[in-house]
Amino acid sequence: MSSVLLSRRTLLVAGGLVVAAGRSGLPAPVRAGGLAPTRTMRGGSNNYLPGAPIVDRIGGGGFWMYGTVRRAGDGAPLAGQRIQIWAHTTEGHEREPHSHGATLTDANGDFRLEMPQIVPAFGQPHGHLAYDSGEFETVFLRPVMRSAEDTSLEAHFVLQPI
């Protein structure tokens, strides 16, 4: 009896997974093989302070956050996009305004901003990035460093036009 129950449950779970996989796979062909937009990561918006100022560097620097910004679908690089960056660093907590700053992408859609060394906080050495300027859908990223000794971290945005 119990084995019947077990197999029925297994069947239901497996069936559910197949349906879920089919659903999530569906939009991709509809986009005609285009570049899918980046999704907001779990915890990405934690301690976000809207409107971080554009700065040459955050604090004393020594660590580099860099990445690219492209448009969903055709993958075209997006110039002049404002990316906001914050993290727990050697100079302050995530919540503190001086831990926040923003930069703009160049003509190739690349951005890089110097900031203080990121240190492990809440169990992982990680940074936060936001695109929140209105022209495209808002995206919050929370990349994790491979090692706390790293002196750079990258994050890439593919933005969905609104």
Added chain:
Amino acid sequence: MVRAILVWATIVTVVGLPIYAASTSRLLAWRDPIYIGAGFAGVAAMALMLLQPLLAGGYLPGLRAYRGRRVHRWTGGMLVLMVVLHVAGLFITSPPDVIDALLFASPTPFSSWGVAAMSALFATALLVALRRRFHRRLRLWRVGHTTLAVVIVVGSAVHAMLVEGTMETISKGVLCASVLIATAKVVIDLRVWAKRKASR
């Protein structure tokens, strides 16, 4: 007598070394006092967790049987207090990260293990408070308590090992392994799941 000294010396070392190592962590320089306190409350909870199975099993020289059980209850209360301080301190440091953890929506898997262990700990405190109601079903109470204890111990050990924090890896690993081994030993020795006629 020599054995008693050896047992206690081992426990002091296994508990003391990770606390000392954490106190020398370079991460402390970049944290404020509340965040530091929250971290050490977690370390203290892990240390108290080693004493719990040893007290329950009456393995500690000078704290056998009844005295051990009494201290076990008191240590359990301290454990609850330390976990509350741990979570409260983290909440003050970064509210959204703690809310994510409590809702099992955190990007860090270790927080779910910690929250599961915390829930089991609070359930245990409730079970202890309601012990009198189980006076005719003490075996059920013991099985419930032991099951929750296993969840607490496994959840906490995984939580601690996955966190990249102030604790030094080797001393943390030895402490967590000791807690798991001590718990396994007391569960086996006390034959909690064995059927028997009446409780003592």
